[in-house]
Amino acid sequence: MIELESVERVFRVGGEAVRALDGVDLTIADGEYAAVMGPSGSGKSTLLHVVGLLDRPSRGRYRLDGVDTTTLGEAQRARLRRERIGFVFQAFHLIPRMTAAENIELPMILAGLPPRERRRRVTRVLRDLGLAERCGHRPDQLSGGQRQRVAIGRAMVMHPGILLADEPTGNLDHRAGAQVMALLERLNREEGITLLVVTHDPAVGGRAERRIDMLDGRIVADRPQRGDPSR
Amino acid sequence: MRPADLASLAGGSLRGHPTRSLLTLLAMAIGVASVIVLSGLTEGARDYVRRQFLSLGTHLLIVLPGRNETHGGPPPLLGSTPEPLTLDDALALTRLAPVRRVAPVVVGNVPVRHGGLEREVTVVGSTAAFLPVRRLRLAQGRFLPPGDAHRARPVGVLGARLRRELFGPGEALGTWLRVQDRRFRVIGVLADTGQALGLDLGDMLVVPVASAQQLFDTDSLFRILVEARDAESVEPAREAVLRTLRRRHDGREDVTVVTQGAMLAAFDRILRALSLAVAGVAAISLVVAGVLTMNVMLVSVAQRTAEIGLLKAVGAADRQVLALILAESASLSGLGALLGLTLAAGVIALERRLFPAFPLAFEPWAVGFATGAALLTGIAFSLLPARRAARLDPVAALAGHA
Numbered sequence A: 001m002i003e004l005e006s007v008e009r010v011f012r013v014g015g016e017a018v019r020a021l022d023g024v025d026l027t028i029a030d031g032e033y034a035a036v037m038g039p040s041g042s043g044k045s046t047l048l049h050v051v052g053l054l055d056r057p058s059r060g061r062y063r064l065d066g067v068d069t070t071t072l073g074e075a076q077r078a079r080l081r082r083e084r085i086g087f088v089f090q091a092f093h094l095i096p097r098m099t100a101a102e103n104i105e106l107p108m109i110l111a112g113l114p115p116r117e118r119r120r121r122v123t124r125v126l127r128d129l130g131l132a133e134r135c136g137h138r139p140d141q142l143s144g145g146q147r148q149r150v151a152i153g154r155a156m157v158m159h160p161g162i163l164l165a166d167e168p169t170g171n172l173d174h175r176a177g178a179q180v181m182a183l184l185e186r187l188n189r190e191e192g193i194t195l196l197v198v199t200h201d202p203a204v205g206g207r208a209e210r211r212i213d214m215l216d217g218r219i220v221a222d223r224p225q226r227g228d229p230s231r
Numbered sequence B: 001m002r003p004a005d006l007a008s009l010a011g012g013s014l015r016g017h018p019t020r021s022l023l024t025l026l027a028m029a030i031g032v033a034s035v036i037v038l039s040g041l042t043e044g045a046r047d048y049v050r051r052q053f054l055s056l057g058t059h060l061l062i063v064l065p066g067r068n069e070t071h072g073g074p075p076p077l078l079g080s081t082p083e084p085l086t087l088d089d090a091l092a093l094t095r096l097a098p099v100r101r102v103a104p105v106v107v108g109n110v111p112v113r114h115g116g117l118e119r120e121v122t123v124v125g126s127t128a129a130f131l132p133v134r135r136l137r138l139a140q141g142r143f144l145p146p147g148d149a150h151r152a153r154p155v156g157v158l159g160a161r162l163r164r165e166l167f168g169p170g171e172a173l174g175t176w177l178r179v180q181d182r183r184f185r186v187i188g189v190l191a192d193t194g195q196a197l198g199l200d201l202g203d204m205l206v207v208p209v210a211s212a213q214q215l216f217d218t219d220s221l222f223r224i225l226v227e228a229r230d231a232e233s234v235e236p237a238r239e240a241v242l243r244t245l246r247r248r249h250d251g252r253e254d255v256t257v258v259t260q261g262a263m264l265a266a267f268d269r270i271l272r273a274l275s276l277a278v279a280g281v282a283a284i285s286l287v288v289a290g291v292l293t294m295n296v297m298l299v300s301v302a303q304r305t306a307e308i309g310l311l312k313a314v315g316a317a318d319r320q321v322l323a324l325i326l327a328e329s330a331s332l333s334g335l336g337a338l339l340g341l342t343l344a345a346g347v348i349a350l351e352r353r354l355f356p357a358f359p360l361a362f363e364p365w366a367v368g369f370a371t372g373a374a375l376l377t378g379i380a381f382s383l384l385p386a387r388r389a390a391r392l393d394p395v396a397a398l399a400g401h402a
């Protein structure tokens, strides 16, 4: 359960204050699938960073599963990121010198899981992603869609409750984008993961059950929608 | 995070930038190797001096005329000039219980001629005891005959090189040499033993002490070499020598007795200080390597900003990032130290083959010191870049700017 209460995030640029988030109230229940849309600079990424504990609100309250995250220390926030939250970025952010398998293994190494368990999970994830025969490939040997699928594998391997995706299809062509979205949606449907997708693409945003529109750091519309009929 | 995973993550990112890593490694290696080789040099010098002293013979005491000559102090203001040491002084010492042998020594430079060749030669006057006391060996013939030390017999023993220079391939034994205005018969030739503390024994002529005193027109001795019975007798011998000579010199203490151990200890102290100083200077190169490591790690952190942001996004705590960067620099300096050890071992082995007379020492303390200093500087100097990485704001870092 994600609960934001009058959250503000103010950046100081020179002498000016930029209100990237300006009084955001938002509650997302477990297992929801929501799309965040809005023009460039409206605060979508900032919202995602705050929800993902990569950034702290300047003011307001953020409770994750009932815990007030604003009082947590750095190590506790890192632990929550590791165990509860998965990130998928537009630019993939895979480590170039590591193979697909090693990139997926990384969060488990940070969590200190034993090597055997890590190997078991990596194999399983790669198979689920349809990348089993690509496990030894480095990112520069993979297509954009394959890279994003590896990134999703990395986000999922710790079985987080929440998956945050910032324009996951932004760097992909239509077909690869559709594949990636299908994968994310399957995780939401089959594993009950909370899915929050930031996107510019109305076709992508139209597939979610809930649509949140932002403008100038505020939520200007928040309504359920029918979702993609193909789902 | 498990230590093994930390190590393999660190190794992976070092392999990701082989040139940069190799250069740092090399700098560390050269620093470590120079500490080891340079201290091996001074320690080698220490060993060399020690061996030279031992080659003078063990349990040796040297009696010099005058007080405290070795300290270079001024001559005594009151009283007469010190009484010279005489041959009878030396003979009196032979009867002391802790003394095994006594060799009186007179030294001077005089022209020596054979056939058409003439040379200025160091002539040493002594007795039969000189051979064992100085640990010399004969190549040919006999040494000075034992017997009355006061008898000035016209016989002499040649150093190996002097023999070569005067006689070439010809026979030296039994021939007569002209030494100044006297004639001496060659009765023996010393084996070639090289140098001992600067005095080239190959270049001298040894004659009976009384003959030498006649040549130099003196009644006194240059010094007296006393060999104690064993290591425990050195101190009793010193006291007995001082007592005897005080009695013989009307109660005046006008001689100095230097034990070989005391001289060795003095030299050893100087060389030990020198070798520590040299190791310290060499350690500066390790500091340079440390600064280099710091720069390399700073560049590495700057170039990997996005990667560090990603690590944080997937759940790395600040401390884990810190540990990762420190592990990288620790592996660099550890491997560098290992490489440096290998390098130093190679250099020392090569030097020993090339200059067997003066082998470099491979000092365990230097190895420990160099390795420890390499690890310490490597880690200490990368604390700054590691902290910088740990404190990166993940959102800004992911965007690629710190």
Ligand SMILES: Nc1ncnc2c1ncn2[C@@H]1O[C@H](COP(=O)(O)OP(=O)(O)OP(=O)(O)O)[C@@H](O)[C@H]1O
Binding pocket: A011, A012, A013, A018, A019, A020, A038, A039, A040, A041, A042, A043, A044, A045, A046, A047, B396
């Ligand atoms: N680190 C920062 N320093 C200063 N201003 C920032 C910073 N990050 C974001 N902003 C500002 O906050 C506002 C919201 O930025 P944000 O990245 O959340 O927008 P966005 O909706 O994700 O835009 P886009 O669709 O282009 O990705 C923008 O005006 C942006 O310039």
Ligand SMILES: [Mg+2]
Binding pocket: A044, A045, A046, A166
């Ligand atoms: Mg954005």
